[in-house]
Amino acid sequence: MRLILAFAAAALAGCATTASTSDATSQISLETLQRVTQELSSDAFQGRAPGTEGETRTVEALAREFARVGLQPGNNGSWYQDVPLVEITMQGSPRLQMTGGRENLSFAYRTDFVGASYRAQPRIDVRDSELVFVGYGINAPERGWNDYEGVDVRGRTVVILVNDPDWNASGLEGTFNGRAMTYYGRWTYKYEEAARQGGAAVLIVHDSAPASYGWNVVENSWTGPQPYMQTPDNGASQTAMNGWLTNDAARRLFAAAGQDLDALTRAAAQPGFRAVPLNLRASVGFDQSIRRFASRNVVGVLRGTSRPDEYVLYTAHWDHLGICREEGEDRICNGAVDNASGTAALVALAEAQARAGRTERSQVFLAVTAEESGLLGSAYYAANPIYPLAQTVGGLNIDSLTMHGDARDFYAVGAGKSELDAYLQRAVAAESLTLTPEPAPQAGYYYRSDHFSLAKQGVPMIYAKLGPDLVVGGRAAGDAWSAEYRANRYHGPADEYDPNWDWAGAMRELRIFYNIGRELANSTAWPNWNEGDEFRAIRDRSRAGR
Structure with missing residues (x-):
């Protein structure tokens, strides 16, 4: 009930208009999403482990893609932010x-x-x-x-x-x-x-x-x-x-x-x-x-038109586990779903936002390193931000797209925490979906991906996914798909690109993420954490006087 009430209240907040579903559909390229996912999860990228040849190929590929879709280098003329690590x-x-x-x-x-x-x-x-x-x-x-x-x-x-x-x-x-x-x-x-x-x-x-x-x-x-x-x-x-x-x-x-x-x-x-x-x-x-080395976050920016010093943030982690078995025929953990798909989504969303035209606020697209090692890349960015966190309006994190086809429901991880719920509510309503409670709150997903690093520093972040109530097969089919993935593919060599994936659900997720980001970037609002939330105080301190 608390979740339902939180979303109902959130739906009344704000007055910006969410972009139409047809507008988002026309801008987002399924070909880009599929091509980049397949490329990043190929054996040539060696499982994308930080500090390896796989990293070099990954970050260079992302820089090329960001340039292709129309972003500018996001770190004072560079596509990269060095993240000092020890292996x-x-x-x-x-x-x-x-x-x-x-x-x-x-x-x-x-x-x-x-x-x-x-x-x-x-x-x-x-x-x-x-x-x-x-x-x-x-x-x-x-x-x-x-x-x-x-x-x-x-x-x-x-x-x-x-x-x-x-x-x-x-x-x-x-x-x-x-x-x-x-x-x-x-x-x-x-x-x-x-x-x-x-x-x-x-x-x-x-x-x-x-x-x-x-x-x-x-x-x-x-x-x-x-x-x-x-x-x-x-x-x-x-x-x-x-x-x-x-x-x-x-x-x-x-x-x-x-x-x-x-x-x-x-x-x-x-x-x-x-x-x-x-x-x-x-x-x-x-x-x-x-071994001491600098891994790299990859950052691109689409500069705002009237308020370029206010920022909306999209994040996804590019890294995975690399060579994850000492023996066996297949030793590479390719991480196709986790998180080549989310990184490809970052590229596809950047392309869509650039095609639609620049927004009033700047949009930052941040592909971070070493999430699998404890959110290290996002933690480093949060401690050493390229764009001031007090001027970062909020953002979305993308960690593993849905590959089980379309569904009837959508859910937020950590719902009821911030005023960003209103933006999610509007974007989900535009897709005629039902917002439902998080299906596995016991898994602690709120603390397991890169949005948490930004949240700890006060930046409101959304982490949300298409739900398990599938159009074909219902909740039983969605739960079965998730259980099979967790048991047999997650963090293992079997998480590979599948040409038979049904991308309808993933594209629906991207339309929602696109609309949320676009509304935030054309709004004058500054969403905050809800009263009583553990991140409210740090946000209030960072925004004081601005």
């Missing part, structure tokens, strides 16, 4: 040893665990580190929750559950928003908090349901070269190793400690939970190769 690659396949319990355990790399270090140093050693189970690893004083209360984890290895304590709720009410994942449920937060607490290492217990992805995604994402943002301390403030355990390996670990994982999981979901020492010691060691 850390684990050498070999270390084993994670557990001692001190009912039996000694030896966990195999990839099969039982994965791990990586944010520390840019040639050798990592964790030796005889005491294990402590800290539930969901959350310290949230504003919610009256602290899993670290009463325990000193300095020098210890913390074992943590994925997601939030109330992730399995039926609705969206609860200490951590019920089924809707908060940032506290994301692995990025859990590693950050463990480092703040002084932990030596972190092991997150994988479970496909609360994680919203299978072990194959973890394995492909956390093995091979890992890019991170360069920091003055070379990552010394971070834990020595951040890792994951398979659910089976975790059960063996807890059994060796004389504990039951299911019982402790239930206990960890209750207020007042206290950390449980496991009386085990963990050891792991590995060498690392270190």
